[in-house]
Amino acid sequence: MADEQLPIAPQHAYTEDSIRSLDWREHIRLRPGMYIGKLGDGSAYDDGIYVLVKEVIDNSIDEHVMGHGRTIDIKISDQRVQVRDYGRGIPLGKVVDVVSKINTGGKYDSKVFQKSVGLNGVGTKAVNALSNYFLVQSVRDGLMKSAEFSQGKLVxxxxxxxxxxxxGTLMVFQPDDTVFKNYRFIPEYLENQIWNxxxxxxxxxxxxxxxxxxxENGLLDLLSRKADAESLRYPIIHLKAPDIELALTHGNDYxxxxxxxxxxxxxxxxxxxLAAxxxxVVKTVREFYKKEYDAADIRGSIIAAISVRVQEPVFESQTKTKLGSINMGEDGPTVRGFILDFVxxxxxxxxxxxxxxxxxxxRRIEQSERERKDMAGVKKLANQRAKKANLHNRKLRDCRFHLGEGKQEAEALTTLFITEGDSASGSITKSRxxxxxxxxxxxxxxxxxxGLKKKIVYENEELNLxxxxxxxxxxxxxxxxxRVVIATDADVDGMHIRLLLLTFFLQFFPDLVRNNHVFILETPLFRVRNKKTTIYCYNEQEKQEAMRKLGRNPEVTRFKGLGEISPDEFGKFIGxxxxxxxxxxxxxxxIQQVLTYYMGKNTPARQEFIIDNLRQEKDLITSDVLPVEEVAEEDMAFA
Structure with missing residues (x-):
């Protein structure tokens, strides 16, 4: 036995043929995540299609920052993006190179583009390579030069x-639908980009x-648009100097x-x-009032914006969503020191x-302090209960990877489905x-x-868990x-549970929604099939189209609850x-306006909205529709 050889796994020959060289286009298409982050279908604000839009607009913004062009025209339809600026225009002899040769661009020369966002010569090349159609056009002094590409190939x-x-410069592109499957642009995400x-x-x-x-007023306008003027505790503080601008105030939200x-x-x-x-803010407030307030009390309910400009920013990824440690410029102070001194x-x-x-x-700080101390006792008991429950938490069926563990590809997909009842959770659990x-x-x-205080979260076992x-x-x-995904049935009860969960998040953890972590799971309402083909439909129109496509007498099933969808089928909808x-x-x-309207006491405005919008579809089961007089105050709170 001692001389017995263990089987050796087959080895692939490692030769010169194993070494491959990819051109710029092939590499971007093979590893798009390195250039634009996660792909996605457009349902998340940081999906790749929005990064493509940003990369093109950034070039036009950089022209404006350098004093060339005060207007940018943008048109975005379901499939096509068009951006036209009125800057200097790309030098005509380099129009093809700047969108198709990696590490080619004007921003390596800091005298031409100072404090620019795009410095790596990659952005528009990634857009080009990941688009079915890409047009670049430059106009300079009465001459126009254009070029068209498909998936990065010059045509x-x-x-x-x-x-x-x-x-100026015109760029038009259509994202490649083989890379971005079933993608769509969500207008609210685009509008937020433009406002910023x-x-x-x-x-x-x-x-x-x-x-x-x-x-006209920069970050002051931003906070004015984002904050509810009636809930602000004091007027917005707006401070500005070369290379830095900030605005801050306090509201009433958690x-x-x-x-x-x-x-x-x-x-x-x-x-x-942001960390600086x-x-x-904490250091300045403590020194001003000469009191060691708790940092959480000082920053509680704060609403703020900060913008800095640095000469050569170092971001932690190509998508530039997090700034690393950097100086303000050559031999200048660190970003942290600069911000600390300014504030x-x-x-x-x-x-x-x-x-x-x-x-x-x-007064706002001391109110936060009182609320925190008032909650301390009940919070301690609730956390002890939660710790015991976590050992045998039947409510949570956890996954292996989690956000913040350094595994970027897996982190983007980490999802918690919040379901109603055991039947729905059983289907998802088996197919997840x-x-x-x-x-x-x-x-x-x-x-x-x-309208409840955060103390209630700790007193309610389910919300605490x-x-x-x-x-x-x-x-x-x-x-x-x-991703925090609310997965409820497509009926009145399911809609009500959905609204109650959204109220919980918006009342106590609004950052979850503001930072685009909360989603609604869409599952099919109908299954239309014959002996050869099965089509899942999400609305009445899709059902009618499927019935026409399958011809005579197809079998039509309406799913009333998630528990009615088998685990094998469910796997197709959450994968x-x-x-x-x-x-x-x-x-x-x-937030308070939204919650007051939908979840507050039964207001006349909401009553009128519901009465004006009540309707009964032919295909709805009768039990799905309640008479107005039977709808309780909370149940009436649906949009």
Missing amino acids: QDPKPAKTSQRN YVYLNAGLTINFNGQKYYS GEEYYSFVNGQYTTQGGTH FREA KEHLDNYLHKNQAVADALK NVETEAVFSLRGKPLNCF LQHALNIEEGIEHLRYN ENIKLEPVILQSDRS
Whole structure:
């Protein structure tokens, strides 16, 4: 036995043929995640199709920042994006090179483009390689040069021709539907992108799909649009100097709300500059009031925005969502030191000059302090109960990977499905991907949290277990899942549970929604099939089209609840082709306005809305529709 040889696994020959060289186009298409992050279908704000849009617009913004062009025209339809600026235009002899030769661009010369966001010469090449159709066109001094590509391959390269058009650059592209499957542009995400561009570039006009976007007051306008004026505790503080601008105030919502930017890039994951800003606010406030307030009390309910410009920013990924450690410029201070000094001087001066604001800020801090101390006892007991429950938590069927564990590809897919009852959770549990998908089962309808204090979260066992499953007790910095998906039945009860959960998140953890982590799972309402083909339909129109396609007398099944869908079928709807509807807060309505309208006491406005919009579809089962007089106050709160 001692001499017995163990079987040797077959080895593939490692020869010269094993070494491959990919050109720029092949490499981008083979590893798109390296260039644009996750692909996605457009349901998440950071999906790749929005990164493609951003890469093209960024070049036009950089032209504006350098003093060339005050207007950008953008048109985006379901499939096509068109961006036209009125800057200097790409030098005509380099029009093809700048969109098809890697590491080619004008931003390596810091004298030409200073404090630009795109420095690697990659952005438009990635857009080109990942588009079925890509057009670049430059106009300079009466001459126009254009080129057309498909998946990065040059297909049209005409010679320059005379034109009467204004100088500038036009780029048109259509994302490749073999890479971005079933993609769609969500208007709210695009509109937020456009607003951020104009807030950060005072004097710039962007015409987007026929609507004009313009800002005179920068980050002051941003906070004015994002915050509910009636709930602000004091007027917005707006401070500005070369290379830095900030705005801040306090409201009444739970959590901290920040918008951070570097060189015009929205750093959704924050970074050095945001960490320094949060630290600076705490230090300045403590020194001003000469009292060691708890940092959480100072920052509780804060709404703030900060923008900095640095010469050569170092981001932690190609998608530029988090700033690394960097100096402000050659031999300049670090970003952290620069921000600490600026906030210490200017915020301190502002509070000394504006006593009413200083008094209002102090009252807000002390209110947070009282609420925190009032909650301390019940919080301790609730956490002890939750710790015991977590050992045998039957409500949570967890997954292997979680957000924040350093495995980027898996992290983007980490999902918690919140389901109603055992039958629905059973179907999802059996068909889910145990690596990245977890399930939390509700017992009946959760509590309506509207107008309640956060103390209730700890007193209600189910809500407390849910916040522990998500790990968001102290905020969303340690959130365990990238996507929180509400999976309820397509009936009145399911809609009501959905609204109660949204109320819970918006009331106590609004950052979850603001940062686009909350989604609604769309599952098919109908299955239409014959002996050869099965088609799943999400609405009445799709059902009618499927019936016409399959011909005579197809079998039609309506799914009333998720538990009626078998695990084998469910696997098709929560896998690669999952359909998620993001929960997006409209910028012109505050959280409290939304919750008061939908979940508050039965207001006349809501009664009128429901009566005007009640309707009964032919294919709805009678039990799905309740008479108006039988709908309780909470049950009437559906949109």
